[in-house]
Amino acid sequence: MDLKYPDGAKQFADEVRAFVRAELPATIKEKVIRHAKVSPDEQRLWQRKLCDRGWACPGWPRQFGGPGFDAMQRHVFDNVMSEEGAPPALPFGESMIAPVLFHVGSEEQKAEILPRIRTLEYWFCQGFSEPGSGSDLASLKTRAVLDGDEWVINGQKTWTSFAHFANMMFCLVRTDPAAKLQEGISMLVFPMSLPGITVRPIISIDGGHSVNEVFFDNVRAPAKSLIGEANKGWTYAKLLLGHERTSIARIGQSKRELALLKTLAADQGVGGTSLLDQAGFRARVAAVEIELLSLEITALRTISAGGAPGVEANLLKIKGSEIQQTLTELLIDAAGPYALPYDPLRGLGDNGLGSNMEPIGPDEAAALTPNYLTTRVVTIYGGSNEIQRNIIAKSLGL
Amino acid sequence: MEFSASETQTMLRETAERLVRDRYGFEERKKIIASDDGYSPALWREFASLGLLGVEVPEDFDGSGGGFDDIAVVLEALGQGLVVEPYLSTVVLGAGLVAAAGTPEQKRDVLPRVAGGELQLALAHGEPQSRYALNHVETTARKDGGYYVIDGRKAVVLGADSAGLLIVSARTSGKTQDAAGISLFLVERQAAGVGVRAHPNVDDRRAAEISLEGVRVSQDALLGPLDGALPLIEAAFDRGAAALCCEAVGAMSALNALTLDYLKTRNQFGRPIGKFQVLQHRMADMVMAEQQARSMLYLAIENAGEANAAARRQAISAAKVQINKSALVVGRGAVQLHGGIAMTMEYIAGHYFRRLTAIEKMMGDTDYHLSRFSEG
Numbered sequence: 001m002d003l004k005y006p007d008g009a010k011q012f013a014d015e016v017r018a019f020v021r022a023e024l025p026a027t028i029k030e031k032v033i034r035h036a037k038v039s040p041d042e043q044r045l046w047q048r049k050l051c052d053r054g055w056a057c058p059g060w061p062r063q064f065g066g067p068g069f070d071a072m073q074r075h076v077f078d079n080v081m082s083e084e085g086a087p088p089a090l091p092f093g094e095s096m097i098a099p100v101l102f103h104v105g106s107e108e109q110k111a112e113i114l115p116r117i118r119t120l121e122y123w124f125c126q127g128f129s130e131p132g133s134g135s136d137l138a139s140l141k142t143r144a145v146l147d148g149d150e151w152v153i154n155g156q157k158t159w160t161s162f163a164h165f166a167n168m169m170f171c172l173v174r175t176d177p178a179a180k181l182q183e184g185i186s187m188l189v190f191p192m193s194l195p196g197i198t199v200r201p202i203i204s205i206d207g208g209h210s211v212n213e214v215f216f217d218n219v220r221a222p223a224k225s226l227i228g229e230a231n232k233g234w235t236y237a238k239l240l241l242g243h244e245r246t247s248i249a250r251i252g253q254s255k256r257e258l259a260l261l262k263t264l265a266a267d268q269g270v271g272g273t274s275l276l277d278q279a280g281f282r283a284r285v286a287a288v289e290i291e292l293l294s295l296e297i298t299a300l301r302t303i304s305a306g307g308a309p310g311v312e313a314n315l316l317k318i319k320g321s322e323i324q325q326t327l328t329e330l331l332i333d334a335a336g337p338y339a340l341p342y343d344p345l346r347g348l349g350d351n352g353l354g355s356n357m358e359p360i361g362p363d364e365a366a367a368l369t370p371n372y373l374t375t376r377v378v379t380i381y382g383g384s385n386e387i388q389r390n391i392i393a394k395s396l397g398l
Numbered sequence: 399m400e401f402s403a404s405e406t407q408t409m410l411r412e413t414a415e416r417l418v419r420d421r422y423g424f425e426e427r428k429k430i431i432a433s434d435d436g437y438s439p440a441l442w443r444e445f446a447s448l449g450l451l452g453v454e455v456p457e458d459f460d461g462s463g464g465g466f467d468d469i470a471v472v473l474e475a476l477g478q479g480l481v482v483e484p485y486l487s488t489v490v491l492g493a494g495l496v497a498a499a500g501t502p503e504q505k506r507d508v509l510p511r512v513a514g515g516e517l518q519l520a521l522a523h524g525e526p527q528s529r530y531a532l533n534h535v536e537t538t539a540r541k542d543g544g545y546y547v548i549d550g551r552k553a554v555v556l557g558a559d560s561a562g563l564l565i566v567s568a569r570t571s572g573k574t575q576d577a578a579g580i581s582l583f584l585v586e587r588q589a590a591g592v593g594v595r596a597h598p599n600v601d602d603r604r605a606a607e608i609s610l611e612g613v614r615v616s617q618d619a620l621l622g623p624l625d626g627a628l629p630l631i632e633a634a635f636d637r638g639a640a641a642l643c644c645e646a647v648g649a650m651s652a653l654n655a656l657t658l659d660y661l662k663t664r665n666q667f668g669r670p671i672g673k674f675q676v677l678q679h680r681m682a683d684m685v686m687a688e689q690q691a692r693s694m695l696y697l698a699i700e701n702a703g704e705a706n707a708a709a710r711r712q713a714i715s716a717a718k719v720q721i722n723k724s725a726l727v728v729g730r731g732a733v734q735l736h737g738g739i740a741m742t743m744e745y746i747a748g749h750y751f752r753r754l755t756a757i758e759k760m761m762g763d764t765d766y767h768l769s770r771f772s773e774g
Contacts, residue, residue, distance in 0.1 A: 134737050136666035159738050204741050205748035211738075269527060272575070280765055332759065336529040337554045339759045342600040360597050360607055361526070361553070369600050373752065376733045377741050384737065386676050 001289075003296060005076065013076045016055075020084040023049045029085040033260065035367035037208065038087045040123070040165045046087050047120040056118050057094040064102060064110070065118050071303040082252025083259075090162070093117035093124040096240045097170040097189065097227075104228030104236060113168075113189065125192070127157040127171030127214060128237070135387050137172070138181040138234060142216060144173035144188060146223065151188060153196075153219040159381070163199045163212040167192050176231050187233035190221040204377075206370035207342075241383060248382050249320030251296050257327040258289055264364050265334045275334055288326045295319045311395050314388040321378040321385060328372040335365040342369060399696050403471065406464065411471040413448050417441075418479030424746055430482060435560060436596075436604040437483045446515025451489055456497065459509035466637065466702040470644045470695075477648025480746070480753055482603045484518055487557025490641040492519025495565055495582070495634050499622035504584065508563065520561035522552040522585075522608050523631055530766040532631055533577050537610060539568035546570075546583060546620070548591075548613040556760075558606035559596035562587050566610065570625050580628050582621040589613055601756035602749070629707060636714040639761040640702035643721045646757045647695045650688045650728045653750040657681065657732045660747075677735055684731045691724035712774065715767035722757075722764045729754035 005013060028042050038046075050056040058077050060066020069077060082088065089095070094117055101110055116122035133140040142155025153173060163169070169192055176184030192199070196219035202211045228236055262285065265276035275281050295316065302312040332339040338361035359366045379385045403411070421441055430438045445451050453469045455461020462468075469490065476485055493512045496504060496519070511517035528534035537550025548568050558564060564585045572579025585592060593609035622630050661672030661681060671677055694717040701713035729751045733740040740747040758764070 129738070132665075134666060135671075139666070203743040205743060205752060207743070211741075268529060270529060271531065275529075278765070280768065332755075333763060333765070336763065337524055337759065340554050340599040340605065340756055341597045342602075360595070369755070372755070373600075373748075374741075376730065376751075377738070379734060380737050380741070384734075386674075389676070 001293065003293070003300070006072070009072050009076050012073055013080050016077055016080040017084060019053060019055075020081060020086050023053075024084065024086055028087060032085040032087055033256070034364065035371040043087055043090065044120050047089075051119055057089075057098065059095060060098065060114075060118075061102075064098070064114050072300075075299060075303055079252035079255065082250070083256050085256065088253065090120075090123070092126050092161070092166075092170075093120070093122060093168075096126060097124055100170075100187070100227060100236045100240050103239065104232075106224075108224070109189070109227070122168045123162070123166045124168045124170060125160050125163040125166035125214075127160060127169045129159045130156060131158050135384055137237070138185070140172055140174060140185065142171070142173050143177070144175050144186065144221075146175075147220075149223045150220045151223065151225060153188070153216040153221060155216050157214040157216075158211075159202070160199075160212045160214045161210055163192070163214050164201060164209070169214070170227070172233050172237055175233075179231060182234040184231055185233035185237070186230045187227040187236050188221055188225040189227055190219075190225045194219050194221060196220070204374060206373045208370065208374065210374075248378070249295065249299060249316035250324055251292065251299060251320065254292050254320070254323050254327055257324075257331065258285075258292065260364065261285060261327060261330050261334060264331065264362075267362070268334055268336060275336075281330075281333070284330060288323060288330065291319070291326070292323050295323060311392050314392050317382060318379075318385050318388050324378050325375055328368070328375040331368045332372045335361070335368050338362060338365040339369050339372075399700055400467065401696060404467075406462075407468055407471045410450070410453065410468060411475060414450060414472045414475035415478070417444065417448065417450075418475055418481060422479045422481060427480065427482070427749075431598075431602045436598065436602075437560060442483055442518075443515050445483065445485070446513065451485075451515055452509075452513030454489070454497070455493060455509045455513045456505075459497075459505055460513045461509065466640065467699050469641075470699045470702075473641050473644035474648035477645030477753075478652045480601075480649065480749055482601075484520070484557035484560055484604070486638060486641050486645075487520045487561065488512060488518040491521040491556075491634050491638050492561075492563075492565060494637050495521065495621065495630060498633065499582070499627075499630050503618075504621065508584075517563060518557060518561045520555050520558040520564050520606075521634060522555045522558060522564045523567045523635075524553050524555065526551055526553045528553070530762045531575070532635060533575055533580070533628060535567055535569045535580050536574050537566070537568045539570050539581060539583060541570075541617075542614070544617050545614050546617060548583060548585065548610045548615065550610050552608040552610070554599070554605050555608050556599075556603065556605045558587070558594055558608055559604045564592070564608070565621060566608075566613075567627060567631060568610075572625075577628050579625050580631070581624050582627045582630065583615050584619045584621050585610075585613060585615055589615070599756055601753040603756070632707065633710070635761055636710055637702050639714050639718045639767075640698040642757045642761055643691075643695050643698045643717050646721050646725050646754060647688070647691050649750050649753050649757075650691060650724060653728055653732050653747065653754070654681075654684055654688050656747055656750070657684065657735050660736055671735075680731055680735060684728045687724035687727035687731075691721045694720040708774070712771055715762070715771040718762060718767045719764055719771065722767070725754040725758050 031038050055067050057066045058069055058074055062068035098117055130140050144151040144153045170189045172185050173188055174184055175186040196217040198215040200213045201209045203209055266274050268275035270278055341360040449462055450472055452461030453464045457463040496508045525536055539546040539548045564587055566583050566585045567580055569579050570581040591611045591613035594606045596604055596606040599605050662670050664671050697713050698717035701710050704710035732747050733751050736747050739745050
C-alpha cells in the first residue's frame with residue numbers, strides 16, 4: 001500500500017516523477033533496476049540533467065546551489081527518484097563532505113569545492129577506514145605532518161568506495177599522536193592525483209570492483225587542504241556520518257525492490273499457481289512490506305518533528321539496512337534455481353551490462369545473487385548495526 | 399540412529415581431509431576455479447586412485463560397495479575444503495542412479511569408469527520452468543523405430559560441462575506436470591543435437607544450460623522403466639539433498655572455526671572483538687545452528703537410501719529445512735562478525751558464504767521442503 005502524502009507533497013511527487021520519466025535514459029534506468037553498475041559517464045550525464053533542472057544536491061540549501069527543499073520535499077524527492085530507477089546520488093561529495101564544508105569550510109574551500117561537487121567535476125571518495133580501524137575508527141594511524149606549507153601524509157586506507165573513479169578525497173589523518181585518540185585527528189581534502197597515492201582494487205564477493213585500498217607514501221598536500229581546525233577532525237567525522245545514516249535508510253530503493261519482487265514472484269509457476277500465490281511466500285512479502293511502511297512513517301515523523309536527526313538516524317540505518325537485506329533474500333528465493341548461475345559477463349562488469357550474450361535464465365534474475373551478496377555490507381558499513389545499537393543504548397542512559 | 403563412525407569411515411574421512419588439506423589450499427583452489435575445465439583433472443585422478451570415487455560403487459564394478467554413510471564422511475570433508483570438483487553430480491547423483499536402475503550392461507559400461515575417474519556424469523533433469531518441482535518435465539522423447547528422439551531444454555545442470563555422459567529425463571507420455579510418463583536416457587555429451595552452455599554457479603561449481611534438438615539415442619539408452627522414472631528421480635534428488643547436507647555441515651564447521659578465531663584475534667577498542675557480548679551471543683547462535691544441523695545430518699544419512707519413499711521424503715525434507723536455516727545463520731553471521739574482510743574474494747570466509755548460499759538453493763529450497771514435509 002502507499003501512504004497518503006499531503007496535497008503539496010503529492011503534487012511535487014508527480015512533478016519529480018514526470019521529470020525522471022522524461023529525462024532518464026532507458027538504458028540507465030534498466031541498469032539501476034537490474035542491479036547493474038552505472039558507469040561514471042552515465043552518472044555524470046544524469047547529474048548534468050539534475051543540475052539543469054535545479055535539483056542536483058537535493059539536501060543543499062539554496063545559498064550553496066541546492067534546491068532548498070524542505071524536509072518533506074526531500075523525502076518525496078529521494079523516494080520518487082529511487083522508485084523510478086534514477087541512479088542513486090553518490091553520497092561522498094554531496095551528502096558527506098559538503099555538509100561539513102557548510103559548517104566549517106573556509107570561504108575559499110566553499111567557493112572552490114561546492115560548485116564542483118554539484119556538477120560532479122569533483123568526484124569524492126572517503127578516506128576513513130584502515131586495516132586496523134574499522135568499527136574503532138578513532139584508532140586510525142595514517143599520519144599527516146605539517147612541513148612548511150604542506151602536509152606530508154603516510155599510511156593506508158581501505159574499503160574506499162570508488163577510489164578508482166574519484167579525483168578527490170576527504171581523509172581522516174592523525175596529526176597529534178600524543179593526544180587522546182579522538183583529539184589528535186584532522187580532516188584533509190586533496191586531489192587523488194597527488195604523487196605518492198596508490199589505489200589498489202579489492203574485488204568483492206560478487207566479483208565486482210567497488211572498493212579499494214589506498215596507500216600514501218610521502219604524499220604532499222598543501223596546508224590549505226585542512227578542513228576547519230586541526231585536531232577537530234573527529235567532530236567533523238561524526239557530523240558527516242550522521243548525514244550518511246539518514247540517507248542510508250534507502251526507503252525509495254526498497255519500494256522499487258519490493259515491486260520487482262512481486263513481479264518476479266508472480267511470474268514463477270509453482271504447482272499450477274504462482275509463487276506469489278503461495279501462502280508462505282505471500283506472508284513473507286507482506287511482512288517486509290509492513291516493515292517498510294513502518295520505516296517510512298518513522299521517517300515522516302522524524303521530518304515532521306523537524307529536529308536534527310538523533311536516535312532516529314540510528315533507527316533508520318538499522319531498520320533500513322535490515323529491510324534491504326530481507327528484500328534481497330526474498331528476491332533470490334523468488335529466482336529459485338536461477339539464483340545459482342553466476343555469470344560475471346551478465347551485468348556485473350564495472351561498465352554495466354557488459355555482455356551481448358543472452359542471459360542464463362530470466363533477465364530479472366541475472367544480478368540478483370550478486371546483489372544479495374553485496375547487500376550483506378549494508379549492516380556493516382556506515383557504522384555497523386552493532387555500533388548503531390550501542391549508540392541507541394547509550395542514549396537511553398545504559 | 400548410528401552416531402559413531404566405523405573404521406572404514408574413519409579411514410575415508412582421514413583420506414579425504416588429508417587430500418583437501420594438502421592439495422586444496424586457497425591459492426590452489428583459486429587456480430582450479432579459473433582454469434578452463436573449472437575443476438582439476440589431476441586431482442580427480444587422485445580421488446580415483448584413493449578410492450574416493452568408488453566408495454558406493456558395488457565391488458563387482460570395481461568399487462568398494464559401501465553405503466551412503468561411507469560417502470557422507472567424504473562429502474563432509476569436501477564441504478570443509480570448498481571443493482568444486484564434480485563429485486555430487488558424478489558420484490552421488492549419476493553413479494547412484496545407474497547403480498539403482500541400470501541394466502547389468504549399463505552398470506558394467508558406466509560404473510567402473512566412474513570409479514576409475516575416466517568418466518563423469520550429470521543428471522539433466524531441471525528445466526527453465528520447473529523450479530523445484532520434480533514432476534515438471536516438458537522435454538520429450540519420441541519413439542522412432544529402435545531409437546528415441548529427444549527434444550527440450552534443461553536448466554542449471556550441475557557438472558554437465560565436464561560430463562561425458564548425461565542422464566536426461568524426458569516425457570515419453572502424458573502432460574507436463576504428470577507424475578507418470580517420465581523416462582530417463584543415457585545421452586553422450588558429444589551426441590549430435592546436444593548443446594551445452596556452461597556457466598559457473600555462485601559457489602564456483604560449474605553447471606550448464608542444455609538444449610536437446612532431435613537427439614537420437616538407441617532404445618538401449620533407456621535407464622530404468624519406461625514412463626516410470628519419477629520415483630527414481632525423487633530418490634536421486636533425496637540422495638543429492640542429503641549429500642548437500644553433508645557438505646553444508648562441513649562448510650559450517652569450518653566457517654564457524656574461522657569466525658571464532660577472528661573474534662579472538664581481531665582487536666578493536668583495545669581488546670579482541672570477541673569480548674563484546676553482542677558478538678558473543680551471535681557466535682553462540684551460530685554454533686547452536688551448526689549443532690542442530692549436524693543432528694539432522696544423521697537423520698539425512700540414515701534415510702538417504704530408505705526404500706519407503708514417504709518416510710525418506712519426510713526425513714530428507716526435515717533435514718534440508720534445518721540445514722538451510724542453519725546455513726543462513728552461520729553464513730550471514732560469519733560475514734557480519736568478520737565485517738568488510740568477509741566481503742572480499744581475497745579471504746576464504748566469503749567463499750564459504752557463497753557455497754552455503756548455493757546449497758540453500760539446490761535440491762529444493764526451504765519453502766519447497768517445508769511444504770513437502772507438511773504434506774507428510
